[in-house]
Amino acid sequence: MMRSIFSAIIFLVLTRVVYAIDPRWGQGCTYIDRTEQIYCFGGEPFSENSQQILVYALNITGNSVLDLSEPQWTDIPGDPNGIRPSAASRFTFTGFPGTDTFYIQGGIVCTSCNYNSGFKYSVSSNQWNQTNKNKPVVDASSALVNDILYSFGGQTSPLTGYDQSNTTYRNTVYYINAKTGADGPSVKPQNETQLPPFTWASSMVYSYVYRSLFIFGGKQLSATEVTASMSDITVVSPQTGVYSKWKNIRSTSGSLPPARWGHSTIIDSSNRTVVMFGGCNDSGKAMNDLWLFNLDDAVWSPQETTGTPPTPRCRHSVVVLGKYMLVLFGGNDGTFNSDINVALDMTTWKWTNAPTNILPSDSSPPIDFPNSSSPQGSEGINEGGDSSSNISGGAIAGIVIGSIVGEDSSSLCLRNETDI
Template identity: 25%
Template sequence: MASSGLAYPDRFYAAAAYAGFGAGGATSSAAISRFQNDVALLLYGLHQQATVGPCNVPKPRAWNPVEQSKWTSWHGLGSMPSAEAMRLFVKILEEEDPGWYSRVPEFNSEPVVDIQMHPKEEPQIVPASTNGTSISEPKIISENGSSVETQDKDVILEGLSTVSSLDEWTPLSISGHHPKPRYEHGATVLQDKMYIFGGNHNGRYLSDLQALDLKSLTWSKIDAKLQAESSDSAKTSQIAPCAGHSLITWGHKFFSIAGHTKDPSEGITVKEFDPHTCTWSIVRTYGKSPVSRGGQTVTLVGTTLVLFGGEDAKRCLLNDLHILDLETMTWDDVDAIGTPPSPRSDHAAACHTDRYLLIFGGGSHATCFNDLHVLDLQTMEWSRPKQQGLTPSPRAGHAGATVGENWYIVGGGNNKSGVSETLVLNMSTLTWSVVSTVEGRVPLASEGMTLVHSSYNGYDYLISFGGYNGRYSNEVYTLKLSLKSDSKSTTKEETVSDTTSRVAEPEVETSQDGKIREIAMDSADSDLKNSTDEASEQLLAALKAEKDELEATLNREQLQTVQLKEDIAQAESRNVELTKELQAVRGQLAAEQSRCFKLEVDVAELRQKLQSMDALEKEVELLRRQRAASEQAALDAKQRQSSGGMWGWLVGTPPDDKSES
């Protein structure tokens, strides 16, 4: 949203004046000409919702399409809070006309308005005096025309005190330069400030550090530097961008642990930020550092940090367990007994009574989980406890925060859509319940958002920031939690006690002459009443025992159903993974079959060549024999010829002269 320098509701009234909405929500010709009919009707409905409240005006009976459309636009907003209607009004106006504020006359001098509602008439807007940030309650006009004044006290609202709705998510109107929209960032609360560090925006890792003052609701960017390892304090540099890391407050500082980076190191990096010096420093740790990763959970347990799961730089999912002692800064690789959670990332973790580590949800490359695992940090044993209440839907990328024994879970996704309900788990009874549900495509139904807890003026607040649900968000929402029921239960007990004591007292009545006389009950009536009470008590005890037995049976059946659903989900998950492996094996077999067929063809060709070579060898052998026989015959003939000539020479017979014959 554009920064106009105005705070709600002033920004809304400036936008309404610019849009042409006059008293009673009347739409001027300027608004009609400036916007399309559907946009003008939507702005009208939001204006009425913001200034008057939910539509209680009866639907127009006369056939008038304009009034019908205006009533439908207003009535369709239901019970939307006034602050949300103001925010949407300004947002739609800025989307339709981004430069509207530069064309608005100076608005600070204009009076703020109060609302008066006349029955069976259009709502009217009349000027009211203002004084700084004080808010005066409006005057309500009754049906007979007389005015009924409400409280006329000025109430100074600041920070989170401006949130009035309990157990309902409310967008905060925040001044200052808003951080860039992001998800997979880190968030923590330190000294009434919520710090935001890093994250992912459009595939790029961020390294900026932002602070939201929870008292003034103002954003500010912190120019933080990285202190070099050298002893020379003047040597500083920028911190490396990262996403999927964890921010943990410890004392007057906070740590940033792990996270994905452009150039990942072999082991996890631990960084420390000091708000007094606005300086980051790399913490030197000892022991075997866990492999670098992102999407893990880091939980503060006493003086230690418990790290579980995540995804390394090679996209390999992890389910290992490591503990960092913050006093000695030493890593310890833990081998717990029992069945650990399956490898996962983007899950949530919490600690209960500094002994039990709870792991919920998360995702693998193929599926999302809704299982709950508990690690006993004393015995180092994993378990799958029985859960009560509703069964949470599978999700990954959700955020969690603990308030006392309650663990709140917000957002996340399931590969199809964002999760809209806000859950709470009572960690003592392991009972799930729904706190609030949002409608529409809002940042609260996102992945990669952050959730922190802060206390202000006796109330507990949950504060969410960022996330991704198709678009990146930089909006801040808060949930004001209900007060604890201790005082209410005490009051109820006192009331019951007082009522019992009053019933036990003798009944008295005042006679006409003003005398007070005691009405004593007859002993027979008293005995009858006592016997009736005993029979009633026995009947109630029997009914209560039967009810308890039925509830126990129902709880067992529900737990069995939940267990069966979890077993089915795990079986389906295993089936999906086995199917993928089977497909991969089939692909390999097909490749091997093709290779074998090719080899068979090559073997057949070689056999044919070998047969041809055998025939050639036989022919060569035959020729060799023929040649040898010819050579032997020639040699024999030569020997005979040479032998006859020698004997003739010895006996004196000259050789024949063929030439003479």
């Protein structure tokens, strides 16, 4: 009861109702349980109004139907006299489970805007705080592990608002304590000759079973710019700094998922099965297919669904609540989707714009997709790790843009940059 009153007070004080949020892509979204709302930040296209609303929220009700066909988002003006980041897209973003805070860094910014270093935002106080002055990166993939935000790849460019003339690309993992903004200690990669190509617009998840980060897809730069094949999965052990490739990847359908960038991946509570949705191909055309990747068997499987799927999109956001995966916003070849919010019931694989009883419950069983029980192992992987997920309040964790998860973070890997 007290929690509901607290949520209502914050809702009334900080927000005003709007009946639609314009379609967009490149935003970041997260769920905050203290207010029972999904919060999103930024996205393109940018408004010509320099005072545009940066944060917007969708109220979630546990025992009713959530109407995603006409969702009532609310905007949060923020403190006009306080510090705040610039309007941005394709930034690094995470929310902190059990708190009312989220963190953003980098991204493409609005014209003539200052670059975004690290900022965190508190919903209850409606205040932004700058946590660091790090060089901004755009299109990095990331995963939250306890309070450590691991990021991979990405690029810096004049579009980030940073004072530089050249684009700089990355192909290593680096990290930051997202709560404090402090950079953590890092170690040189142990197998530099096996570092992946410079990569951006990929996706990344963390598996507790394998104690490793798994990186899927994205655009890569070697001799030319290409889109990474779904047989080219990079694995990074944060504990040892070893980079490797997941081996013997195959598909139950006979063909691998099409190469893509700007897609989303999440991992189930067993930490053995990855769910991938959408993304864009080499020519910028978007997809709306759904695939499962079994880490133990290194097998891709297309997942059939019922209901009306979201229109094809990339650079969307995914938020997982209970048994539902919510797909939010996104674009397709320079156009933006009108069905900006759609939910997938991952117990029935049915798409819906009217999910019910959406809030996660501590009593709800976790969702584990079918998989085998024998890890295949890979260089740099600690086999036979703890299979407990440490994921509370929901069935699945992951990131989109993330995503989008908790483990020891005593060492990581230096970024590797080159000027192009």
